[in-house]
Amino acid sequence: MMDAQAQMQTGTSVRGYIATAPKLTYGKTGVARFYARFKQLHSRPEEDGSRTRLPPSFHNLVIFGQEAEYAYQNFAKRDPFLASGYKHTPEPGPDGKLREEEFVADVIRHTWPNASGPGQGLTRTPPQHSQAQTAPQRQAGTVENRGQAFEPPPRPAQAPPSAVIGR
Template identity: 40%
Template sequence: MTIPTQLSLHGFIATTPELSKPDSKDARFFARIGVEHWRKEADGAFTKLEPTFHSLVMYGESAKRAYARFRVGDQFVASGYVTEYESTWNEQTVMREQFVARHIGHDTTWTRYSVDRAPANQPEPPSDQMTVASEPPRVVGL
């Protein structure tokens, strides 16, 4: 059996997120997002290029949770798909695209957070077996 995969996107929230129909099952999260780009040089170094900006949407209960948790500047990883739609601009119809996120989370490479888990049905390990994970190393120069 093959591994099920979806398109993924890494970026940052560029505009204040909006939530339409917050009391409905059809709630819609919308934000403009930025995606950073890099060019690898002949000497192996990387040059940061200008970011590109795109639309990201989510629907339903996921939209409500994303609206409560994401702010401008937050780095995220999302999975979903790209869709095209028609939009009118200066009396002309143009095709636009947006990323429809099915799942979204903060990027753990750049975000500090704590996890509040529901109580598990298993005992806590003895304190002498507990270890503390150190913060992952930061990549410099990218």
């Protein structure tokens, strides 16, 4: 008999670095589309426990909708990221030529390499793009504390610990 609780859903994710300047376009229906190339680092474990760095690989990253607009405002070339979604291999083009596979993400977040990096308190002005950009104008501003999932609720002050334990 199956438990009434829902089964855990798992998915696919990629980790890498934005390798090109991100682009944001809008389709005929007005849906936002984020596109960038990304770099993945690779290494091989050796028998002595060390790792040998291998050449990086480059791939396409695509995001749609509100997450595309979020990514465009918060990611720039060289930013590390973790994205979840799925790998998609497009159909051949009208000329019969095979097109390169892409990772279609539904969520993307920064993965700063260390705690002292800009992941906490990230402040970045929006990227400057050419007038040929097809995206609508964004309001000028900064992005602050995007690494925080939420602000913790305020806690009441606690009494100092008692000098004698057990009383």
